[in-house]
Amino acid sequence: xxxxxxxxxxxxxxxxTPVLLRCNYSSSYSPSLFWYVQHPNxxxxxxxxxxxxxxxxxGINGFEAEFKKSETSFHLTKxxxxxxxxxxxxxxxxxxxxxxxxxxxxxxxxx
Amino acid sequence: SQTxxxxxxxxxxxxxxxxxxxxxxxxxxxxxxxxxRQAAGRGLQLLFxxxxxxxxxxxxxxxxxxxxxxxRQFILSSKKLLLSDSGFYLCARGREALNEQFFGPGTRLxxx
Numbered sequence: 001x002x003x004x005x006x007x008x009x010x011x012x013x014x015x016x017t018p019v020l021l022r023c024n025y026s027s028s029y030s031p032s033l034f035w036y037v038q039h040p041n042x043x044x045x046x047x048x049x050x051x052x053x054x055x056x057x058x059g060i061n062g063f064e065a066e067f068k069k070s071e072t073s074f075h076l077t078k079x080x081x082x083x084x085x086x087x088x089x090x091x092x093x094x095x096x097x098x099x100x101x102x103x104x105x106x107x108x109x110x111x
Numbered sequence: 112s113q114t115x116x117x118x119x120x121x122x123x124x125x126x127x128x129x130x131x132x133x134x135x136x137x138x139x140x141x142x143x144x145x146x147x148r149q150a151a152g153r154g155l156q157l158l159f160x161x162x163x164x165x166x167x168x169x170x171x172x173x174x175x176x177x178x179x180x181x182x183r184q185f186i187l188s189s190k191k192l193l194l195s196d197s198g199f200y201l202c203a204r205g206r207e208a209l210n211e212q213f214f215g216p217g218t219r220l221x222x223x
Contacts, residue, residue: 034211043115043201043214044155090154097143097162097205098170099212101154 002027002095004074006102014110019063019078021105023091026072032094033074035065038104039087047089050074061085081109114138115215117202123221130175130189132218134202137183143205144185145212146177150198160205161185197222 007022025031035047048059055067065076074091086109091102114137124130136142143162147155157170159177167177174193178186185202199219203212 043216103154
């Protein structure tokens with residue numbers, strides 16, 4: 001079965017500093033991996049996706065993630081945090097018809 | 112454009128009352144549709160998915176049910192709500208070729 005583990009439930013950064021949200025995956029074959037963002041009381045928005053093309057994936061709003069098979073990781077990064085980045089972030093692995101979500105990482109951005 | 116509508120946006124219901132949440136999709140035909148629940152402090156849990164009219168698969172046994180009376184309509188129901196049914200309910204549409212899903216704005220359900 002495909003699953004993901006988000007290693008931090010909360011991450012706090014200062015505005016203008018780098019963001020790192022960690023995700024490890026477990027999959028018996030080459031997975032499709034995603035990062036979604038959810039702002040308070042809103043639906044989910046796709047940030048980026050990995051589908052076995054380039055291992056470094058660029059997404060919206062300056063986010064990117066690198067697929068590392070040797071480490072079974074798919075960490076999300078951004079060089080410089082903005083106040084509007086404060087939200088809940090979900091690492092997700094595709095399992096056939098369905099998506100398996102991590103428990104989420106809450107990103108706090110302080111001035 | 113492809114849009115997902117969910118109604119209502121928020122709902123407060125007493126324990127034991129019935130429930131009906133509606134999801135409608137525009138701009139696509141024969142989509143795969145999904146219902147997820149997000150409880151406080153937890154990730155999303157897949158409840159039901161549907162690959163076509165009248166075709167429903169349940170992922171988690173519980174007091175909820177789903178129906179798909181029309182191609183672009185997906186309904187989540189309950190005959191008697193429990194306190195544990197409180198949460199944020201999200202409808203999603205699948206995009207098979209890329210294994211990704213697009214989500215509606217969600218319904219916040221509070222059971223008192």
